[in-house]
Amino acid sequence: MAIGYFFLSVGVVVALGLVTSWIDRKVTALVQARVGPPWYQPVADIVKLLGKETLVPENSRSMGFLLAPLLGFAGACAAAAVLIGNLIGGNGFVGDIIVLIYLMTIPAIALIIGACASGSPVSVVGATREMKMLLSYELPLLIVVVTALIRAGTGGAADFRIGSLIAFQQESGWLVWSVSGIIGFVVLVLTTQAKLGLVPFDAPEAEQELMGGVISEYSGPPLALFKLTKYMLLCMLPIFTGVLLLGGFSFTGWSILWSILKYVVLIVLIVLIRNTNPRLRIDQIMKLFWGPVTALAIAGLVLAAFGL
Amino acid sequence: MNEMLWPILIPAFAGLVVMILPAGLHKLRQAVALIAAVLTCVLAAMLFSKEGGPPYVLPWFQITQTFDFEIALRADALSRFIVLAANVFGVLVVLYSLSYMKGRERLREYYAYLMWTLAAANLALLADNLLLLLIGWEVLTVLLFLLITIGGGAAREGAGKTFVMIGASDCAMLLGIVFLWQIKDTLTLSSFSHETVDGGIMVIAYVLLLVGALTKAGAMPFHSWIPKAAEGAPVSVMAFLPAALDKLLGIYLLARISLFMFELSLGLRLALLIIGAATVILAVMAALVQHNLKKLLSFHAVSQVGYMVLGIGTGVPVGILGGLFHMLNHAVYKCCLFLCAGAVEKRAGTTEMEKLGGLARAMPLTFIGFLIASFAISGVPPFNGFVSKWLIYQGLLEVGGYTSAIFLVAALFGSALTLASFVKAIYSVFLGQRPPELANTRPAGFAMATPIAFLALICVLFGVFARVPIQYLIGPAVAESGAGEIRLAGLWEPGLATLLLLLSVAVGLVIYWLGSVGKARRTSIFVGGEVHDAEEIRVPATGFYETIRTAGPLEALYREAAEGAYDIYVLASRYGSNIVGMLRALHNGVLSSYLAFCVVGLLILMFVLLKI
Numbered sequence: 001m002a003i004g005y006f007f008l009s010v011g012v013v014v015a016l017g018l019v020t021s022w023i024d025r026k027v028t029a030l031v032q033a034r035v036g037p038p039w040y041q042p043v044a045d046i047v048k049l050l051g052k053e054t055l056v057p058e059n060s061r062s063m064g065f066l067l068a069p070l071l072g073f074a075g076a077c078a079a080a081a082v083l084i085g086n087l088i089g090g091n092g093f094v095g096d097i098i099v100l101i102y103l104m105t106i107p108a109i110a111l112i113i114g115a116c117a118s119g120s121p122v123s124v125v126g127a128t129r130e131m132k133m134l135l136s137y138e139l140p141l142l143i144v145v146v147t148a149l150i151r152a153g154t155g156g157a158a159d160f161r162i163g164s165l166i167a168f169q170q171e172s173g174w175l176v177w178s179v180s181g182i183i184g185f186v187v188l189v190l191t192t193q194a195k196l197g198l199v200p201f202d203a204p205e206a207e208q209e210l211m212g213g214v215i216s217e218y219s220g221p222p223l224a225l226f227k228l229t230k231y232m233l234l235c236m237l238p239i240f241t242g243v244l245l246l247g248g249f250s251f252t253g254w255s256i257l258w259s260i261l262k263y264v265v266l267i268v269l270i271v272l273i274r275n276t277n278p279r280l281r282i283d284q285i286m287k288l289f290w291g292p293v294t295a296l297a298i299a300g301l302v303l304a305a306f307g308l
Numbered sequence: 309m310n311e312m313l314w315p316i317l318i319p320a321f322a323g324l325v326v327m328i329l330p331a332g333l334h335k336l337r338q339a340v341a342l343i344a345a346v347l348t349c350v351l352a353a354m355l356f357s358k359e360g361g362p363p364y365v366l367p368w369f370q371i372t373q374t375f376d377f378e379i380a381l382r383a384d385a386l387s388r389f390i391v392l393a394a395n396v397f398g399v400l401v402v403l404y405s406l407s408y409m410k411g412r413e414r415l416r417e418y419y420a421y422l423m424w425t426l427a428a429a430n431l432a433l434l435a436d437n438l439l440l441l442l443i444g445w446e447v448l449t450v451l452l453f454l455l456i457t458i459g460g461g462a463a464r465e466g467a468g469k470t471f472v473m474i475g476a477s478d479c480a481m482l483l484g485i486v487f488l489w490q491i492k493d494t495l496t497l498s499s500f501s502h503e504t505v506d507g508g509i510m511v512i513a514y515v516l517l518l519v520g521a522l523t524k525a526g527a528m529p530f531h532s533w534i535p536k537a538a539e540g541a542p543v544s545v546m547a548f549l550p551a552a553l554d555k556l557l558g559i560y561l562l563a564r565i566s567l568f569m570f571e572l573s574l575g576l577r578l579a580l581l582i583i584g585a586a587t588v589i590l591a592v593m594a595a596l597v598q599h600n601l602k603k604l605l606s607f608h609a610v611s612q613v614g615y616m617v618l619g620i621g622t623g624v625p626v627g628i629l630g631g632l633f634h635m636l637n638h639a640v641y642k643c644c645l646f647l648c649a650g651a652v653e654k655r656a657g658t659t660e661m662e663k664l665g666g667l668a669r670a671m672p673l674t675f676i677g678f679l680i681a682s683f684a685i686s687g688v689p690p691f692n693g694f695v696s697k698w699l700i701y702q703g704l705l706e707v708g709g710y711t712s713a714i715f716l717v718a719a720l721f722g723s724a725l726t727l728a729s730f731v732k733a734i735y736s737v738f739l740g741q742r743p744p745e746l747a748n749t750r751p752a753g754f755a756m757a758t759p760i761a762f763l764a765l766i767c768v769l770f771g772v773f774a775r776v777p778i779q780y781l782i783g784p785a786v787a788e789s790g791a792g793e794i795r796l797a798g799l800w801e802p803g804l805a806t807l808l809l810l811l812s813v814a815v816g817l818v819i820y821w822l823g824s825v826g827k828a829r830r831t832s833i834f835v836g837g838e839v840h841d842a843e844e845i846r847v848p849a850t851g852f853y854e855t856i857r858t859a860g861p862l863e864a865l866y867r868e869a870a871e872g873a874y875d876i877y878v879l880a881s882r883y884g885s886n887i888v889g890m891l892r893a894l895h896n897g898v899l900s901s902y903l904a905f906c907v908v909g910l911l912i913l914m915f916v917l918l919k920i
Contacts, residue, residue, distance in 0.1 A: 003807075003811070006808050006811060010812070010815070049823070050819065050822055050823040051823070052823075053827075053828075053829060054823065054827070054828040054829070055828065055829055055830075055831045056828045056829070056830050056831070057830070057831060057832070057833045058830050058831060058832050058833070059741060059833070061666070061668045061669060061738075061739050062828075063668070064668065064739060066820075066828070069816065070813050070816040070817065070820075071813075073812060073813075073815070073816045073819075074809045074810075074812035074813045074816065075809075075812075076812075077808065077809075077811075077812030077815065078689075078805060078808045078809050078812060081808050094702065095698065095701065095702050095705070098698060098701050098702075098720075099689065099698070099805070101720075102687065102688070102689055102694065103689065105724070105727075106688065109688065109727065109731075112731055113731075113734070113739075116731070116734070116735040116739040116740065117668075117739045119740070119741060119833060120833045120835065121835060121847050122835060124735070124740070124847040125847065127731075127735070128851075128852045128853075131728050131731050131852070132728075132853070132855055132856065134724060134727075134728070135724055135725060135728055135856070138720075138721060138724045139717075139721050139724075142717045142720045142721055143713075143717050146713045146716050146717050146720070147713065149705065150705075150708070150709070150710060150712075150713050153705065153708055154708065154709075160702075160705055217833065220823055221819055221820050221822070221823025222820075224819065224823065225816055225819060225820075228819075282855060283855045283859065286855055286856070286859055287859060287860065290859070291860075301710065301713060304710065305710035
């Protein structure tokens with residue numbers, strides 16, 4: 001039963017992730033006045049990578065180098081099971097949101113370990129940046145999540161499940177409709193952008209200076225796994241935002257359309273930000289997240305404490 | 309004889325034998341130590357399996373009519389499981405030392421001290437008399453000092469600092485015990501049961517005992533002896549005491565006073581939470597910028613205490629469960645990490661991260677052990693650290709309210725920082741490029757590898773089958789404290805999650821197989837269009853978090869921390885000598901000023917006495 005839900009959730013997230021990455025490329029193309037790829041392009045990319053040769057750098061720790069993509073993929077799959085399994089199956093457990101946050105950091109950890117094992121200096125530099133990014137965005141993200149949890153908790157949904165968070169919002173209104181909720185939403189959008197490693201927060205990959213950074217030594221199937229993991233995150237993070245502040249998603253009757261609209265709007269927002277901003281340096285990213293963004297998140301927490 | 313006496317007497321006696329045996333019989337000495345440790349562990353396990361029998365009381369002496377001193381022992385659920393854990397670590401560390409300490413000096417003392425440490429720890433854990441507990445505690449302080457000095461000249465300063473700090477906390481405990489005797493007229497632990505902490509003197513007594521517990525465990529602001537001791541002490545000593553046994557003891561006392569003896573007021577609970585959260589964040593920030601593996605680990609030994617204090621400070625069953633479970637888990641993975649660091653030091657000759665690198669291939673088992681323990685300490689599911697941290701988060705959430713949000717964020721964010729500093733350690737020691745001088749590094753031998761493998765296995769088992777230790781080891785202790793019932797239904801199911809993770813890895817492997825990864829080709833790395841040799845493109849890990857160290861206000865904080873501005877030991881000596889200087893200035897040798905002091909003193913005395 002649980003395993004059936006697992007494969008279903010992973011399947012949904014992979015499929016949705018591939019579609020989403022196509023939306024991303026299409027919208028980007030439109031912004032840049034290009035035509036953009038056909039809808040099956042992400043699938044074609046993955047299949048093509050699977051057919052390519054795997055290259056392993058000579059002085060790498062090959063075991064860690066090849067196992068890291070598996071680890072990242074596993075983390076993303078488990079996160080999918082917790083998040084989507086909750087939405088379609090309603091089988092959550094107490095405190096599953098915290099588990100979800102942990103699981104969603106595993107892909108980043110895998111990327112770092114893989115890059116460290118690759119033996120390439122550009123990958124290592126990318127890995128340190130990835131780690132510093134993780135530290136930067138995690139602080140405001142956690143503050144926002146905890147604020148939302150406690151707001152729901154004081155409102156009666158005190159078992160901190162994804163399911164009861166959604167139920168709470170359906171009963172007493174979306175959490176975003178308050179000053180602290182709007183602040184939380186802004187912070188969440190920024191951290192999502194960073195978690196996905198998209199411009200302006202793509203310092204770990206930075207094609208022009210690090211030639212792909214963390215993934216620069218990867219090729220063939222391992223690279224395909226990393227790409228797939230990234231697509232899955234691209235699908236899951238907007239859903240997470242939707243669950244946390246925007247009343248969740250439901251799939252009965254007309255609310256399906258409403259859910260799809262929410263999802264697409266969030267995706268387009270991400271893509272537009274990514275296409276209209278320059279890349280920040282890693283120290284600027286750290287200062288931004290630990291400075292103004294964290295201050296904003298704390299302001300949200302304080303306002304929430306006063307019931308605003 | 310009572311079964312509680314054996315775990316104390318056997319190691320004490322074994323220590324004597326080890327000390328007496330002549331130098332030539334070194335193999336016999338090791339055998340005696342190992343056998344005694346195993347025997348004590350078996351006895352501790354037997355003690356654990358029995359439901360606590362009646363307390364053991366042996367009247368010893370009496371001073372005046374009121375002060376009875378008796379040797380009183382008692383094994384309740386809390387003591388039993390901690391005694392068991394402590395003795396398991398005893399066996400592992402003795403086994404490890406057989407190989408790690410080979411070729412060092414003062415081995416006769418080393419094994420004797422280890423044995424006596426076990427005896428004293430068992431005494432402190434089983435004591436039902438506060439004075440007896442204190443005696444065990446003091447013996448441990450002295451033994452810890454002696455064990456650190458075995459590290460040689462480099463260890464001297466750390467040993468002194470350790471002795472001064474823990475010794476001072478022991479004095480605080482003694483004072484606290486005197487206060488308690490003053491109030492209650494008894495020193496028997498079990499006669500204190502959820503006393504309300506009201507009124508000045510009760511609070512003072514509690515705080516004094518708390519200082520003793522926190523110093524032993526190494527919570528801020530009484531932490532600075534651990535990093536200093538790590539500089540020179542043998543790694544096996546660090547793995548045994550500050551990483552494992554001192555945590556067990558310190559948190560045992562904290563739990564004993566906070567959950568069993570006293571009923572904490574909201575203010576005190578808040579104070580515990582603040583200490584916990586501050587310890588988590590500040591210590592891990594310090595760990596981020598360390599360049600020596602042993603020092604890095606020692607700062608984590610401080611930081612993790614914060615979680616345990618947080619868990620116990622919540623006062624709700626889930627949180628307490630998490631705090632105690634984290635104590636056990638921490639002892640497991642931190643002991644494992646220190647043992648790995650010791651294996652690296654033994655084989656590569658240094659723990660300076662700059663001089664290490666690429667040891668994963670040379671020492672595969674050590675690498676895997678270190679990796680698992682690092683994931684466990686960073687709270688990556690499904691390892692044991694995640695389960696206990698998750699329970700603590702749940703406890704904090706149950707406390708509710710917006711103040712607990714701050715502690716929760718600190719605890720969650722502390723995990724991310726922990727991970728960051730371990731990424732640096734893993735990269736610089738095991739991944740990265742191997743320096744040419746380490747080309748012939750051998751893997752760790754059997755005696756060093758076995759404890760590492762065992763502890764790493766425990767990290768996995770306690771994570772995946774978390775219900776077993778929760779139900780059989782820690783659950784009874786929490787139930788006995790009267791904190792309330794633990795509801796296990798609906799909690800985190802590590803088994804299922806592990807299954808899912810394994811399934812996902814299997815799916816990934818299928819993708820690999822489809823893409824024929826097996827036929828991978830090895831190529832050189834091109835950087836800037838040229839092929840470089842390994843040494844040329846080595847990236848040292850020392851610069852990993854330079855951005856953090858130099859970021860705005862953090863730079864000043866780090867600089868001040870390096871100068872000891874946040875070290876209570878340095879502060880005490882700095883301002884202490886100022887006060888001494890002032891007093892010295894008063895003694896100027898002029899008769900008339902001494903006479904003036906006498907007159908002033910007399911006036912004050914008269915005023916006080918006449919007023920009363």
